[in-house]
Amino acid sequence: MQLRNFRIRDSLALRLIAGAALWSVIALVAGGIILSSIFRHSVETSFDARLEVLLGSLVATTDIDDRKQIVRTRDLNETRFDFAYSGWYWQIAPLAQRLALRSRSLFDQAIDLTGSARAARDVSGASFFDAMGPEDQHLRVVERRLMLPGYDVPVSFAVAADKAEMEGDIQKFNSTVFTAMAGLGLGILVALLIQVRFGLQPLDRVRRALATIRSGRATKLDGKFPAEIEPLAEEINSLLDSNREVLERARTHVGNLAHALKTPLSVLTNEARAHPDAFGDQVTRIAATMREQIDHHLARARVAASANVFGAHTAVGPVLVRLGRALQRIYAERGIEVVAESADGLGFRGEAQDLEEMAGNLLDNACKWAASRVELRAAPLSELRKGRPAFLITVEDDGPGVPEEKRAAVLKRGGRLDETKPGSGLGLSIVTEIAELYGGELRLAASELGGLRAELILPASSE
């Protein structure tokens, strides 16, 4: 993975993970809320039921004595009613009269019954509501109004309890649910990562296979891919094949054309030279023009048939050594020594024919001008070029060299400084053009040997 600031839509894995995570979080939160509210409801119902049971007991243990006073016949079996402000309270009060009786826990306070009027009553006539109690306690209250035998006014019976106890239970439950949901969410996320990674593995294989092709260690996508990716892999393979084929056809075509034109031109040239009259001269001149034109256009066609083919890789050392050997023989008559050295394991990210064309032209040019020695060297560049590894080929000769102000002219198409040496003036401009096709560059400088130093920078294939 490249470390860049990419947005979610830049990565399939992120898309899948983010999408699934969003839905998981929503589902988990909703589930938690529903669970918590169901629990709250059941706790509240059972709390109310307990209060109602206590209220029943309160009513059952209350009576009217002979003096028409409300009295308790027995204590409720609940000690928390005896401690002051314990949170558990009861009170008995005839309607519209002073409070008659209350639990010891209420001490000197009374339960506020104003909420009773608004609260709904169940079938037994009990009403449930919330009220504030002593010491800011939040109370749950159940109240019932009854007519007691021998008493003129209805009597209100109320039992209340601090909701803190219930809330505590709910809180405990909620935190358990939260922990469980968080754990579940984490588990889902891990499963998701594993699934996405596993699911996208074939894509990663495609990426690695493409990198292998780019580095030149393979020529096609190998291996078995899932049904969804298989067509893509096949398309890439056939595209690579057709690329190579088209290029090969173009090259063969250029070669055939060269052969077809140049052989008869040789015949014509020599036939004309055998007749040293006006007609012969004219044919010789025309043949020379044709030769120039053919050289020019074939050179252009050769550049056109060069291409930065995806996945091409060439070992530099052997190519340079073979070229050096060939040039040594071509210039054997002038006794020029050609030294060709290359760093070990150097690779060119491109076609062997294009490397031969560039280095061959540079060497040929150097040999043409050299007095006795030409040195060809190749070494990797330490810094990256356009973000990719590169290497440098230098070709130096001990000839007259080219003055700095004239170097640009030499690199131009058809640029020749000396018309007396053989050559079409295309060599260096072709090198420049092919080099640029590969994102490389040709520079000229002065050599320590005394002549010209050509520096060719080309992309290296990563090992």
Add this chain to the structure above:
Amino acid sequence: MRLLVVEDDPDLNRQLVSALTDAGYVVDKANDGEEGHFLGETEPYDAVVLDLGLPGMDGVTVLEKWRRAGRNMPVLILTARDRWSDKVAGFDAGADDYVAKPFFMEEVLARLRALLRRATGHATSELECGPLRVDTRTSRVTVNGTAVKLTSLEYRLLEYLIHHQGRIISRTELVEHLYDQDFDRDSNTIEVFVGRLRRKLGKDMIETVRGLGYRLAAPENAA
């Protein structure tokens, strides 16, 4: 010196044969790769002019087969394909030099002369043996600075001997290198020409080694 020209274009083949014959070489010709390969493998040529773009068997294959079979005569390749990869393939196959088409005949002649000279270990186009000097570029022969006039067959014989000076050369070898394949090998023309050369150059220059052949050497070494 006996040469082989392998070129499929009939016009160019004819021109090459005629120019090389005019320059004093004995020339055999072949029009395709198979015939060229056969001749090169069976006949003792001093040099070969080989076109790379041949029908049947291409020039690089022909050359590779020769070299594998141990035929190491100098080979000058002609090619219209001026990509470096094609040239390098030719040199890898064992070529000694190349001329790109279209070419002038003079270029082929100059390169052939140089190849022949280098093949026999001579650095310049002027070959020396004692008082005798032969300029292979101009076919000029002098003894102690005095020009000697030779017929073309006499010159061919002398050129072959001086290229291989110091070595004993059999009559058969001389016949093979001085005449084309149709020559009657039993005739005694070689003896006749050696006799004429001795008269023109001085009788000590060419030594007869009985039962083996002839040797060209400077007189003081000859004894």
